[in-house]
Amino acid sequence: MKLLVKRNLAVITAFLMVVGTFITGDIKVSAAGGDTTVYLTKTGEKYHSDGCSSLSKSKIATTLQDAVDKGYEACKKCKPPKLDSTSQAAALQANAVAAPAKTTATTTTSTAASNGDTVVYTTKTGTKYHADGCRSLGKSKIQTTLQSAVDKGYEACKVCKPPKLATASTAQAPQTNAANGVVEALKTYKGNTDEFNAYAYYTNNVDLQTAIGADGDKLLKHYNEYGKAEGRVAK
Incomplete structure (x- = not known):
């Protein structure tokens, strides 16, 4: 009886050693x-x-x-x-x-992102914008600015995590676009003639941009009263 028990213990021990070897091997491989x-x-x-x-x-x-x-x-x-x-x-x-260096890099990225001219990349068919080196740019890579990408409705890629447009830039963009629209409207101002063009008068006389602004009627009045005599560029 004792001999049988000893044999059974030996078999069990040997089995456990084999299993342990396989388990250890799996751990090393994985x-x-x-x-x-x-x-x-x-x-x-x-x-x-x-x-x-x-x-x-x-x-x-x-x-x-x-x-x-x-x-x-x-x-x-x-x-x-x-x-x-x-x-x-x-x-x-x-x-x-490397934490201090990483903090500096993050600050630099944040500063660049506050300016809409930060370079990002889009693809022909995607709806995201990407940082350079993103694996999503493997088939197509179209360079643009961060401001332009946001204005066109592109969203930041979740894989490469490119910089996002700062709140200040986002708020500034509509104001800038609105101001540009008013200036462009001077090209078709109803008072434009062969002698006077409100857009030319505005863009060529920097002092009037602050003093009068992009107001066609006021620019024309100033030209008739002062600008013509002063020889200001008006066309």
């Missing part, structure tokens, strides 16, 4: 360092192991660390390695050390 090569696709949001069926149309090599930093997740089909805890800790520590 976790890897940040420099491990994985693969991305042009449009997907997952990273893959070499040979995955999802790589049939596009295959972009990168490192595991880079893929994780950019927000890619592991493919559920090919089950590529995940970043080990050591690499994750190192990345967090590196980000913490």
Whole structure:
């Protein structure tokens, strides 16, 4: 009886050792360092192991660390390695050390975003605007300004997270557009003649822009009373 028990214990122990070996092996395979090569696709949001069926149309090599930093997740089909805890800790520590530089960069981006002439990119068919380098720009890349993109109804890409237009710029844009519209209307002012053009008189006489503004009647009156005698440009 005792001999039978000992044999059973030996069998169970051996079985547990084999299982433990497989489990340990799985852990080592499923976790890897940040420099491990994985693969991305042009449009997907997952990273893959070499040979995955999802790589049939596009295959972009990168490192595991880079893929994780950019927000890619592991493919559920090919089950590529995940970043080990050591690499994750190192990345967090590196980000913490670089925090002051990152703050400066964020401030710079914010300052640029407050000005509508910040360069962003759109695509032929999309409804988002993107930062340079976004993977959504793989098929088409149209350069424009942040102000123009917002005015046309484009929204910020959620993947690359380009700068957004600051509130001050958003409020300023309609005012600027309205002012430009009033000035443009001077081109068709009813009092325009071969001798006098309200638009030309306004744009060529900077002092009148502040003193009178884009008012055709007042500009014409000023020209007849003073500008003609002063030899001001009026056409």
